[in-house]
Amino acid sequence: MTEPHVPHAKPFTVEEGHRRIRSFVLRQGRFTDAQQRAFDEQWPRYGLDYAGAPRDFDAAFGRRAPRVLEIGFGNGEALRFACANDPARDYIGIEVHAPGVGRLLNALAADNAQNAKLYHHDAVEVLENEIADGSLQEVRIYFPDPWHKKRHNKRRLVQPAFAQLLVRKLAPGGLLHLATDWEDYAEHMWDVLDATPGLVNRAGPRGPLPRPEWRPDTHFETRGVKLGHGVWDLMYDRLG
Helix, strand or coil, X not given: CCCCCCCCCCCCXXXXXXXXXXXXXXXXXXXXXXXXXXXXXXXXXHECCCCCCCCCHHHHHCCCCCEEEEECCCCCHHHHHHHHXXXXXXXXXXXXXXXXXXXXXXXXXXXXXXXXXXXXXXXXXXXXXXXXXXXXXXXXXXXXXXXXXXXXXXXXXXXXXXXXXXXXXXXXXXXXXXXXXXXXXXXXXXXXXXXXXXXXXXXXXXXXXXXXXXXXXXXXHHHHHHCCCCCEEEEEEECC
């Protein structure tokens, strides 16, 4: 199958000292004809080409509204659900894996969604260069790659520098919501986020919360539960 006719995503990276390391392995998988058509036909409507400059999201969405960012939306199940059930807010999704982007493009078009825009790019670069500080009401990171082998833990997305970047982008009173089905990664998230200035754990130190109604069950979660994993939802408020 051919690759989608959109700018190719750069590696999604996190900071480690003064060098950047990959926080994912790019596995594009089988790219179907339907997904290719989605890029060809729906990208002009829902896609945002990375430009490396501050983005006018009011112009992109055609309105001023609170904005929610989902990083690594996978196949887009949670983002599609959110757009349909929360039309008062605008949703920005970032995903590096092209088949998932194509699948969500098709789903948004089928729903005639009016409040979604997607990046197929490195989330760190988008955050640093296109999203203004203090402009996001919420950031969601659901089931990121746990990099469960200890020697690979440094590749995990949730690291101190990345957490500090998220604090900058969240508006005072904004919410950072994460979910994982790996207990060790939940522990790692608590280690990082409980110690990040500007964030306070809504459940108290090292505390999870029940899955909220705005996060639907995803195939990642269902798979984890079948494997006997627990699921942890972590929510942090951005202090004013």
